[in-house]
Each structure stands twice: as C-alpha cells, then as structure tokens.
Amino acid sequence: MEIFLDTANIEEIRKGVDWGIVDGVTTNPTLVSKENAIFEERIKEICEVVQGPVSAEVVSTKYEGMVKEAEALAKLSEFVVVKIPLIPDGIKAIKTLSKKGIQTNATLVFSPLQALLAAKAGATYVSPFIGRMDDIGNTGMTIVGEIMEIFDNYGYNTKVIVASVRHPQHVLEAGLIGAHVVTMPFDVLEKMFKHPMTDIGLERFLQDWKKYQDYMANKK
Numbered sequence: 350m351e352i353f354l355d356t357a358n359i360e361e362i363r364k365g366v367d368w369g370i371v372d373g374v375t376t377n378p379t380l381v382s383k384e385n386a387i388f389e390e391r392i393k394e395i396c397e398v399v400q401g402p403v404s405a406e407v408v409s410t411k412y413e414g415m416v417k418e419a420e421a422l423a424k425l426s427e428f429v430v431v432k433i434p435l436i437p438d439g440i441k442a443i444k445t446l447s448k449k450g451i452q453t454n455a456t457l458v459f460s461p462l463q464a465l466l467a468a469k470a471g472a473t474y475v476s477p478f479i480g481r482m483d484d485i486g487n488t489g490m491t492i493v494g495e496i497m498e499i500f501d502n503y504g505y506n507t508k509v510i511v512a513s514v515r516h517p518q519h520v521l522e523a524g525l526i527g528a529h530v531v532t533m534p535f536d537v538l539e540k541m542f543k544h545p546m547t548d549i550g551l552e553r554f555l556q557d558w559k560k561y562q563d564y565m566a567n568k569k
C-alpha cells in the first residue's frame with residue numbers, strides 16, 4: 350500500500366517523510382487555506398520534501414480554466430498531480446491533460462460509475478471520499494471494492510486513492526480490499542503506530558534489562 354498524507358502542513362509532512370513511510374501527499378483548497386502560505390510556494394516545498402506524487406487542486410469549474418491551471422501547476426514540479434473535480438468539464442480536462450502527459454487525480458468521487466468515467470478519461474488516480482459517505486449514513490468503503498473490481502475487469506491502470514479517511518479502521522479496510530493508496534490526515538498515521546501492548550511490552554523489556562545490568566554490575 351502507498352501511504353499519502355492528506356495535509357498541506359509542512360511540519361507534518363517532514364515528520365512523516367522522516368519516518369520513511371510516506372510516499373506522497375494530497376492537498377485540497379480547504380487544507381491549503383488552513384496554512385496561511387502562498388499556494389504555489391507551498392506545493393513546491395511539499396514536492397521537494399516528499400519527492401513523490403503531490404496532488405494540487407484546480408479551482409476553476411470550466412474546462413479551459415482547469416486546463417490552464419493544471420498546466421501552470423504541473424510546471425511547479427515533476428511531482429505535481431493535478432486534482433480535478435469529477436464533473437463533465439473535469440472529465441474533459443482529465444482527457445486533455447492525460448494526452449499531454451500531465452498526471453491527474455479525479456476528486457470528489459462518490460460512486461463507482463464516476464470512477465469509471467475518470468479511468469476512461471485516463472486519470473492517473475481517482476479519489477473516492479469514504480468518510481464523507483459514512484457521514485451521511487452510507488458505508489463509504491463499499492465503493493472502493495466496487496471501483497477496484499471494475500478497474501480490474503477492464504485492466505485500467507488508474508490507481509485508487511482512498512480519501513476522506515477519518516480513523517485507522519478505514520486504513521485497515523482499505524488494506525484488506527487492496528486499494529493502491531490511502532491518503533490520511535497526520536493524526537491517523539500517528540494512531541497506526543499505537544498499541545498499548547507495545548508500550549507495556551517495551552517498558553517491561555527495559556525494566557528487565559535494567560535489572561540485568563544491575564546484576565552484572567554487582568557481580569564484578
């Protein structure tokens with residue numbers, strides 16, 4: 350599984366990359382707006398730190414505007430993946446951008462049929478928003494399995510990014526389905542490390558080692 354961080358916070362990204370387990374980053378206008386940073390500069394900075402796919406979203410809702418924004422974003426770094434909303438103009442833009450060799454991430458995906466359209470247009474990634482579906486009483490993860498099955502049936506290379514992840518259980522379920530990528534907030538990544546038995550076990554090992562050292566020291 351590829352692990353992406355769903356944040357525009359550079360400190361969180363540096364920490365995750367330093368652990369050696371972060372393959373990429375996804376951002377969106379909401380995440381960038383929290384950072385009080387200049388958008389283009391922040392995207393460049395993230396690309397330099399991650400050295401892997403970094404999604405940056407267009408804000409235009411019309412084909413021409415999306416393509417123009419995407420071309421400018423793609424010039425920021427070879428690692429930029431342009432996030433495009435799953436609307437008809439977006440699908441048209443994805444098709445054009447894929448022909449130009451610009452990587453894309455179809456975002457705001459809430460159904461397997463939307464994902465199919467993105468794959469058909471040549472999207473590099475497709476991002477089903479799992480948590481937001483759970484929020485309205487659906488089981489978001491169901492569509493991840495369906496998307497994977499459809500892509501497998503037709504041999505589409507589009508990678509599935511499980512997005513809008515809220516807790517480690519989402520990551521577990523995505524892993525069991527075999528989703529290519531999970532993008533998660535930093536706190537979810539931190540929670541994945543945690544197990545009380547690890548802490549208790551480590552404390553016991555260190556105490557026993559201390560006892561052993563004391564014993565050896567007294568023996569001399």
Ligand code: G3P
Binds near residue numbers: 377478514
């Ligand atoms: O980056 C897109 C997605 O992960 C947003 O998540 O938590 O705002 O639903 P959320």
